[in-house]
Amino acid sequence: MEFDQSDLQKALKILDALPQTIKELLSKHEIKKEELKPTLKEEPIPTKEPQTTPTPCKDLVVSTPKDNTYTTYHNNANKVNLGKLSEREANLLFAIFQRLKDQGNTLIRFEPQDLKRMIMVKSNLTNRQLLQILKNLLDNIGGANFWIIREHVENGEIYEDHTSYMLFKQFDIRIHKPTQTIEYLEVQLNDSYHYLLNNLGMGGQYTSFKLLEFQRVRGKYAKTLYRLLKQYKSTGILSVEWDQFRELLDIPKDYKMPNIDKFVLKIALKELRKIYPFEHLSYKKERRNSHDKRKVTHIDFYFEQLPQSETKHQIQKDKQRAKRDIKLIAWDIHNQIAKRNAKATMEARFLELKTLIGYQFRHNNGTILQINNATFEKNQMFLHVSTNKNSQKFLVSNKTFALELLFVNGYSLKKDNLLEEIDPPKIHPITNESIKEFAEYIGKTIHITNFNVDQCPEGSITT
Structure with a gap:
């Protein structure tokens, strides 16, 4: 078979194009590692050219007025262990989140006064203290589990690549060496985490709260x-x-x-x-x-x-x-009932204690003690008493406890005070019928005092 010159040139052109065609065909079924998206990433975020000139914090333009007061970020940030952050470090991090929202890969510069306002501290915070907060924040974020998981196929097998990235592409602190004071902080979000703070209106997978409210917690x-x-x-x-x-x-x-x-x-x-x-x-x-x-x-x-x-x-x-x-209501009802019962019980005990006001008690040595008042202070009851020498108050739990306390300390009711007025007993009319309340004492030895009637296991009747 003979080929003319034109046929040969056509064949060479086809052969030259053939490897490229095969390569393109295979590439359609190959998942390239550099093209893999993080499994946690919702949508690829268009990025601008890397920025080298920082934008001052005060010059940032927010996308909505809400962004001036709210911090909003992707829910995946809540899966990261940020529990090591101190209160001040947490205040600063989520204030930085607020400034970085919808700023893409903008490099942002924070002056010391910006940082102090973001931390929510008084102006007396020194630059050295501020520097320590920034260093601690960087250390604790560095130890957090910010991971990107990528899935790909190789030789028919499915693999996962777990890669740890720093949250920030840049976290640069400029320090004046002689005085160890901060000149500024420059922050830029890592490209792999743009989805955490950008284009959050899509899908509603975000957490949002008032920054000031969070900082006050x-x-x-x-x-x-x-x-x-x-x-x-x-x-x-x-x-x-x-x-x-x-x-x-x-x-x-x-x-x-x-x-x-x-x-x-x-x-x-x-x-x-x-x-x-x-x-x-x-x-x-x-x-x-x-x-x-x-x-x-x-x-x-x-x-x-x-x-x-x-x-x-x-x-x-x-x-x-x-x-x-149902659970919330049940919990609330139980809590309210418990509080109400406790309050009613306390009020009843306090009213009973107040019946002792005005009574006098005599000590074995002749000292006269008078009960002047009963008060309720910080959920506790106090009995105010006085003698001819001094006045004081005692912490008591109820009327019975108060009387026992006086008795143990050698005090008894003065004879010109009627005990019946303190604790009036039930008087039964004299009849030929037996009194059932005393039936349990028949044949028993009893001990009678000013305050109690008790059974005695042994011994004779005493008064």
Whole structure:
């Protein structure tokens, strides 16, 4: 077979193009590592060219007026253990989040006065102290579990790449060496975490709260719990696996359950109940392990859900909300009844104690003691007494305790005071019928004093 020159040139062109065509064909079925998106990433974020000139914090332009007062970030940030942060470090980090929102890869410069305002401290914070806060913040964020997980296929097998990245691409502190004072802080978000603070209007997978309200919360445990609860403000229920809860709040590993109740939960709930909608915040430890019913596996928090317009998700969660409401109402009713009963009991005991006012008692040595008043101070009852030498008050629990206290200390009622007026006995009319109240004393030896009638196991009748 013969080829002319034109046919040969055509064949060479086809051969030259063939490897490229095959390569393009294979590339359609290959997942390249550099093209893999983090599994936690919602949408690729368009980025600008890397910025080298920093933008002053005061010159930032917010996308909405709400961003001036609220901190908003992707829910995935709540999965990271930030419990090691101190109160000041947490205040600063989430204030930085507020400034970085929807700023892309902007390099932002913070002056010392900006940082002090963001930390919410008084102006007497020294630059050295501020420097220490920044260093601690960087150390604690560096130890947090910020991971990107990428899935890819290689030789027909599925693999996951777990890669740890720093949250910030830049976290540069300029220090004046002779005085060790801060000139400025420059911060830039890592490209892998742009989704945490950018384009959050898509899908509603974000947590939002008033920055000032968060900064006013006292206690590192309360601050972390505040953030977690805010993610579920539309449902009013937060359920967390117990081990994950301990990790997120950075609860010491040697803390036993009583310590967690006393030093973590009790204090955190007391602080958060000052804030709407957490006034009736309560929790329940769940044991959902079918093999060991004694082991706590989850902790559920219940609080009032924030009102919002009807949505499909709300309708689907009606059953869950009803269950929450029942538990919340039951807890509140039980709490109110307990408080009411305790108050009624205390009031009755106090009124009974006040019947002693004006009575006089004589000591064995002849000293006369008079009861002048009974007061109720800080949920405690006090009996005010006086003698010819001094006046004082005693902490008592009820009238009986007060009388016993006087008797033990050698005091007895003066004979010109009628005991019946203090504790009037029931007088039975004289009849031929037996008195059933005294039946138990028939044939018994008894001991009679000014205050009591008791059975004596042995001995004769004494007065």
